[in-house]
Amino acid sequence: MTRNTLSRSLHDLGLSAWFGGTLANAVALNSAASTAQHDTDTGAVANVGWDRWTPVNAAAIGAHLIGSIGQIKGNKARIKDQEGVAQMALAKTGLTAAALGLTAYGRVLGRKVAEQQRVPVASGTRPAPSTPPDVAAAQKQLRLLQWAIPGVTGALVVISSFAGEQERPSEVKKGLAKRIVG
Numbered sequence: 001m002t003r004n005t006l007s008r009s010l011h012d013l014g015l016s017a018w019f020g021g022t023l024a025n026a027v028a029l030n031s032a033a034s035t036a037q038h039d040t041d042t043g044a045v046a047n048v049g050w051d052r053w054t055p056v057n058a059a060a061i062g063a064h065l066i067g068s069i070g071q072i073k074g075n076k077a078r079i080k081d082q083e084g085v086a087q088m089a090l091a092k093t094g095l096t097a098a099a100l101g102l103t104a105y106g107r108v109l110g111r112k113v114a115e116q117q118r119v120p121v122a123s124g125t126r127p128a129p130s131t132p133p134d135v136a137a138a139q140k141q142l143r144l145l146q147w148a149i150p151g152v153t154g155a156l157v158v159i160s161s162f163a164g165e166q167e168r169p170s171e172v173k174k175g176l177a178k179r180i181v182g
Contacts (some may be wrong), residue, residue: 001022003070003074004070004071004074004075005076006042006070006071006072007066007067007068007069007071007073008067009060009067010063010064010066010067010070011063011064011067011068011070011071012067012160013060013064013067014027014060014061014063014064014066015060015064015153015156015157015160016060016157017056017057017059017060018057018099018103019059019153019154019156019157020031020151021053021056021057021060021152022057022103022149022150022153023150023154024144024148025049025146026052026146026147026149028147029046029049029050029053030046030123030124030125031123031124032045033045033046033049033123033124034122034123034124034126034138039121039122039128040118040120041075041118041122041181042120042121042122042124043113043114043116043118043119043120043121043124043125043135044117045124046070046121046124046125047110047113047121047175049124050110050114050124054107057085057103059074060102061100064096065096068082068092068096072089072131073090075167077137078166078167078178082166083178084166085166087140088159088162088163088166089163090162092156092159092160095155095156095159096156096182097154099107099117099149099152099153100155102145102148102152103113103149103150105145106142106145106146106149109138109141109142109145110138110142112134112138112139113135113139113142116132116135119131119132119135121135121139123145124142125139125142125146126139126143127139127140127164132159
């Protein structure tokens with residue numbers, strides 16, 4: 001396996017897990033927690049799920065970042081010489097930074113919710129009428145973040161597909177020719 005293949009694999013595998021795991025948790029875990037017997041158990045159920053996902057998500061993000069750095073190093077010449085590649089790399093970097101920021105903020109909010117033991121909530125991201133205001137506020141923000149994170153990482157999947165197309169030999173030739181000819 002070449003270094004570029006390893007970098008691509010780490011990038012893609014990490015991004016896939018980051019996207020898929022956060023989407024699955026948004027679709028299933030947060031709402032499934034509402035089936036707990038008591039509303040004071042609902043948050044605890046969601047917290048257990050998210051706490052189990054966090055180290056896997058951290059590993060996925062780490063793999064993605066290591067793979068991304070490897071791809072940048074391996075494609076330095078293409079980034080410099082092939083038309084459109086630098087812009088694509090900048091877009092991917094911007095989306096990655098946004099996804100990291102959203103994920104980190106989601107973790108901060110999640111920990112704020114998890115610190116409260118046996119607080120009544122309707123689901124992992126929906127407060128109950130009796131939820132304390134600080135937890136309710138964090139849950140409302142998490143409700144948006146649960147969709148924003150897979151939205152941004154999903155956009156990264158799409159742009160990574162376009163970036164992969166730029167690596168085809170025919171596209172490299174066209175991109176280099178356009179750069180030379182202007």
